[in-house]
Amino acid sequence: xxxxVIANRExxxxxxxxxxxxxxxxxxxxxxxxxQVGIDPLTDRHWQVVRYMRDKYLQTGQAPSxxxxxxxxxxxxxxxxxxxxxxxxxxxxxIGGIPKPHGCI
Amino acid sequence: xxxxxxxxxxxxxxxxxxxxxxLYAADIRARRTTITVVDQETRHLYxxxxxxxxxxxxxxxxxxxPLRKQLHRAVTLVRETIDRVESSANRVVLASGNTxxxxxxxxxxxxxxxxxxxxxxxxxxxxxKVFDFYSLEGAVALRDAxxxxxxxxxxxxxxxxxxxxxxxxxxxxFLADDYFTKRGIRDRVRITYVTPLDGAFTKPTCTRExxxxxxxxxxxxxxxxxxxRVDGGKGILAAWDDREIPFDLLVTVPLHAGAxxxxxxxxxxxxxxxxxxxxxxxxxxxxxxxFAIGDATNVPASKAGSVAHFEAEVLTANIRRYLAGQPLxxxxxxxxxxFIETGHHxxxxxxxxxxxxxVPGHFPFAGFGPMRLLRESRLNHLGKLAFRWVYWNVLLPGxxxxxxxxxxxxxxxxxxxxxxxxxxxxxxxx
Ligand SMILES: Cc1cc2nc3c(=O)[nH]c(=O)nc-3n(C[C@H](O)[C@H](O)[C@H](O)COP(=O)(O)OP(=O)(O)OC[C@H]3O[C@@H](n4cnc5c(N)ncnc54)[C@H](O)[C@@H]3O)c2cc1C
Numbered sequence: 001x002x003x004x005v006i007a008n009r010e011x012x013x014x015x016x017x018x019x020x021x022x023x024x025x026x027x028x029x030x031x032x033x034x035x036q037v038g039i040d041p042l043t044d045r046h047w048q049v050v051r052y053m054r055d056k057y058l059q060t061g062q063a064p065s066x067x068x069x070x071x072x073x074x075x076x077x078x079x080x081x082x083x084x085x086x087x088x089x090x091x092x093x094x095i096g097g098i099p100k101p102h103g104c105i
Numbered sequence: 106x107x108x109x110x111x112x113x114x115x116x117x118x119x120x121x122x123x124x125x126x127x128l129y130a131a132d133i134r135a136r137r138t139t140i141t142v143v144d145q146e147t148r149h150l151y152x153x154x155x156x157x158x159x160x161x162x163x164x165x166x167x168x169x170x171p172l173r174k175q176l177h178r179a180v181t182l183v184r185e186t187i188d189r190v191e192s193s194a195n196r197v198v199l200a201s202g203n204t205x206x207x208x209x210x211x212x213x214x215x216x217x218x219x220x221x222x223x224x225x226x227x228x229x230x231x232x233x234k235v236f237d238f239y240s241l242e243g244a245v246a247l248r249d250a251x252x253x254x255x256x257x258x259x260x261x262x263x264x265x266x267x268x269x270x271x272x273x274x275x276x277x278x279f280l281a282d283d284y285f286t287k288r289g290i291r292d293r294v295r296i297t298y299v300t301p302l303d304g305a306f307t308k309p310t311c312t313r314e315x316x317x318x319x320x321x322x323x324x325x326x327x328x329x330x331x332x333x334r335v336d337g338g339k340g341i342l343a344a345w346d347d348r349e350i351p352f353d354l355l356v357t358v359p360l361h362a363g364a365x366x367x368x369x370x371x372x373x374x375x376x377x378x379x380x381x382x383x384x385x386x387x388x389x390x391x392x393x394x395x396f397a398i399g400d401a402t403n404v405p406a407s408k409a410g411s412v413a414h415f416e417a418e419v420l421t422a423n424i425r426r427y428l429a430g431q432p433l434x435x436x437x438x439x440x441x442x443x444f445i446e447t448g449h450h451x452x453x454x455x456x457x458x459x460x461x462x463x464v465p466g467h468f469p470f471a472g473f474g475p476m477r478l479l480r481e482s483r484l485n486h487l488g489k490l491a492f493r494w495v496y497w498n499v500l501l502p503g504x505x506x507x508x509x510x511x512x513x514x515x516x517x518x519x520x521x522x523x524x525x526x527x528x529x530x531x532x533x534x535x
Contacts, residue, residue: 060375065376067265067376068376072376078333081333081345081346086331087329
């Protein structure tokens with residue numbers, strides 16, 4: 001656990017840079033978090049995924065998996081990997097300020 | 106009368122049926138409690154044996170036993186396919202249209218592989234050049250293909266997490282190295298391990314150890330590879346980001362999902378069909394009288410038989426409390442205990458939970474062992490082989506393992522740094 005300051009707010013991050021408190025998030029913070037993982041600028045297509053991811057998490061307490069992102073977010077799996085190379089679910093969660101999806105144990 | 110219904114008679118369902126039968130023996134005799142298990146199969150498969158079968162370690166008959174015989178006589182078995190759970194009506198609907206009413210439900214229907222969900226995987230070359238070893242048919246077909254294989258590129262791939270027994274594909278790569286070495290053709294076989302993760306395994310200390318082992322054995326490692334397409338005809342494994350890996354033989358661990366009926370049961374599961382479950386009490390989110398155990402849950406623990414065993418102790422206690430009107434205890438800590446077969450008659454042992462990653466040390470007794478944690482040893486290998494006996498004779502009948510409790514113990518474990526400190530980025534091999 002560490003803290004960092006983005007957009008004048010002190011944020012709590014886990015060891016891998018995921019926001020610990022989703023309520024600390026704002027779109028401005030999302031833009032900066034995206035820049036940190038090399039995604040700049042965030043296009044409308046990126047935002048569609050990030051917002052879908054965040055809304056689902058806030059509604060259900062669970063981040064959607066890459067498989068359901070590809071089916072339900074309106075962005076195909078192929079495009080998801082173009083937008084978020086290497087890990088769409090992981091990167092969209094990180095940018096959207098929600099905890100790391102725990103698919104991997 | 107209390108009607109307890111358990112869905113699934115695999116590892117977890119069988120353990121729970123036998124434990125609850127023992128707990129409520131007097132009530133069952135007095136016809137105050139019934140225990141009913143539903144499963145569509147007639148055979149119980151010892152799945153850990155599927156790792157060894159492709160290398161000639163076991164015959165299919167060594168791994169299956171009649172499913173009914175693993176359940177105590179006083180448990181009723183219904184041999185049907187489950188269609189859905191209507192938790193608002195406390196009712197299970199079967200594919201035949203029959204229904205079963207329950208007072209308390211345990212979902213233990215495990216996870217299934219879904220090779221058809223990856224483009225091309227079950228197309229040309231399926232079970233000729235492209236194999237899984239997570240099913241008995243797949244493992245047998247792979248054994249025959251390995252016998253014929255006399256050189257080329259063997260690719261071992263995990264399509265995506267979660268998978269059951271997350272170390273099994275690594276073990277497969279280690280055993281393949283051993284197998285081709287013994288056949289005297291190791292120099293003609295290139296082995297590549299291809300994973301969607303950013304390292305050989307999910308936990309940092311363990312990843313370091315396993316990365317060394319892969320390198321020592323000349324097994325190449327490709328990370329962050331999310332497989333999206335298989336072309337068995339041409340022999341190509343392609344990632345969503347268009348990277349391609351050519352193969353002569355592909356051993357894949359296909360996508361996993363929960364049992365199909367979970368998605369048809371309102372409120373029961375997540376988007377992959379795993380039951381939404383409290384990670385500490387094992388109560389399902391959908392209703393207070395529904396519980397889940399084993400591979401079927403969405404809890405962030407390994408999907409392994411050892412985990413089902415540890416969960417069963419906690420779940421039995423919580424069911425007793427629930428039926429007695431007492432509060433549940435949040436006792437499950439994610440404890441997993443896995444042998445990792447590394448080939449050449451050696452194995453590693455790892456012991457971990459939700460919060461503590463696998464570290465070196467001794468197990469189960471500090472300073473003595475006799476098992477070594479996270480170090481290769483022959484004794485660990487014998488432990489892995491002995492697991493088959495333990496499985497049929499200790500785990501399934503629902504007995505406890507001496508000196509190993511459901512809660513992970515910190516005794517004998519050597520921590521590289523204070524438990525709370527984060528692992529620096531650079532330590533995770535990429
Ligand atoms: C290759 C391999 C190696 C492994 N190695 C190890 C190891 O070394 N150590 C370890 O601890 N674990 C290991 N595991 C994992 C272990 O086998 C599983 O985690 C364990 O069996 C899970 O038990 P379960 O009861 O949750 O699911 P399962 O044992 O899979 O049982 C699920 C049951 O539900 C039934 N079912 C499902 N859907 C329906 C339906 N609709 N209607 C009726 N019945 C249904 C099925 O028929 C099945 O009997 C390994 C697994 C594999 C594949």
